[in-house]
Amino acid sequence: MxxxxxxxxxxxxxxxxxxxxxxxxxxxxxxxxxxxxxxxxxxxxxxxxxxxxxxxxxxxxxxxxxLFPKPSVGVIYQKVLAAHELVLDCHQLEQAFQASFKKVKKDPSIPEPEIRERAYWKTVVAESILRLTSLPNNFETVFAALWQEFAKGSRWRLxxxxxxxxxxxxxxxxxxxxxxxxxxxxxxxxxxxxxxxxxxxxxxxxxxxxxxxxxxxxxxxxxxxxxxxxxxxxxxxxxxxxxxxxxxxxxxxxxxxxxxxxxxxxxxxxxxxxxxxxxxxxx
Incomplete structure (x- = not known):
């Protein structure tokens, strides 16, 4: 960087x-x-x-x-996806997220840190979903909702x-x-x-x-x-x-x-x- x-x-x-x-x-x-x-x-x-x-x-x-995700990444993903008409199991989502989180790397070719961070997490979310099903047509909306969800203190326990x-x-x-x-x-x-x-x-x-x-x-x-x-x-x-x-x-x-x-x-x-x-x- x-x-x-x-x-x-x-x-x-x-x-x-x-x-x-x-x-x-x-x-x-x-x-x-x-x-x-x-x-x-x-x-x-x-x-x-x-x-x-x-x-x-x-x-x-x-x-x-x-800080730790509350109650878990898988449950949070499940609730947000379900609100956008994509129903997946929270345990499978948790496993998919953990695997994607370990695999995906940030793109050093993106010079602006904030843009690089958002692109990184969009890839993590996409990879997590793709391990279980195809990406929904409203993926951009789904990702934006997840991005905002993890900015809430209620989604994190001390x-x-x-x-x-x-x-x-x-x-x-x-x-x-x-x-x-x-x-x-x-x-x-x-x-x-x-x-x-x-x-x-x-x-x-x-x-x-x-x-x-x-x-x-x-x-x-x-x-x-x-x-x-x-x-x-x-x-x-x-x-x-x-x-x-x-x-x-x-x-x-x-x-x-x-x-x-x-x-x-x-x-x-x-x-x-x-x-x-x-x-x-x-x-």
Whole structure:
């Protein structure tokens, strides 16, 4: 992706409201540099020694970490399709979506991020339907309805313990941010859940011009926070995008895996957000 000036949302300690902040890309550390690493805290996790710096800021992935489809992608697809006279089984739709989501890639030849995101999701939806039946004649209308449906907070549930964790971080004065490959619809979801004022920044890939695991989005965030990468912790559910992406940028990383998922052996894995309070030392 072409680098461009991103839009972030900043929360100051004196004013909990939102304002736009601009951080020049010239201030981002050069690619390929390795931040100095000074371990201060050690933890034992599944037989592996976890070495951690003092956490001065923490970033969270959105979907799959803080937010989950409610009740499921398959059920949401089923209801929207049924409203447009296409009846399909929700379990089959869920399976079709998961397979398409893993297969479909974003088209780098589309320069405008917002257009690229919409084209990507249109392909995911089309592939999902085509795995079960032919595309309906009103597919454009169906896709537009699905696009808007997933912009509603009512279609997303919050991870258990989100507000408790945020209150804990606020009590410590630890800034926390959103760092996501989602598109701008995440803003309306956050507003619906009353989270729009909680984050110090919203780093949304389509607004910044870099996507995880590209180091550019992590460097941009570290520069905006004015905190050394080694003292920032990123939490996410995608091993390559979140864990390896953060580590390659010199950050600490925690892999969020639901209780029914297996822990990643070489990652600091948590199954509950509250575990972060016990696993890491916060400034």
């Amino acid at each position: 072409a680098a461009r000036q991103g839009r972030t949302t900043h929360k100051s300690k004196s004013n909990r409201g939102l304002r736009l902040a601009a951080t020049p890309f010239d201030s981002v550390s050069p690619m390929g540099t390795t931040p100095e690493f000074t371990p201060t805290t050690c933890y034992e996790n599944w037989g592996i020694l976890i070495v951690s710096n003092l956490v001065e800021a923490i970033s969270f992935d959105a979907a799959g970490t803080l 991870n258990e313990g989100v507000f408790d964790l945020f209150d804990f971080l606020d009590s410590r004065g630890t800034p926390f941010v959103l760092l996501t490959n989602w598109d701008a619809r995440v803003r309306s979801v956050l507003i619906d859940h009353g989270l729009q004022d909680r984050f110090s920044y919203l780093f949304i890939s389509c607004e910044i011009g870099f996507e995880k695991p590209d180091r550019g989005i992590f460097d941009f965030a570290a520069s905006s926070l004015s905190i050394k990468p080694r003292n920032i912790l990123h939490v996410g559910d995608h091993y390559n995008q979140d864990v390896l992406g953060a580590r390659n940028a010199g950050w600490m990383a925690a892999h969020f895996a639901c209780a029914n998922e297996s822990a990643t052996e070489d990652a600091n894995t948590v199954s509950r957000l509250g575990e972060l309070c016990d696993r890491f030392e916060f400034a």
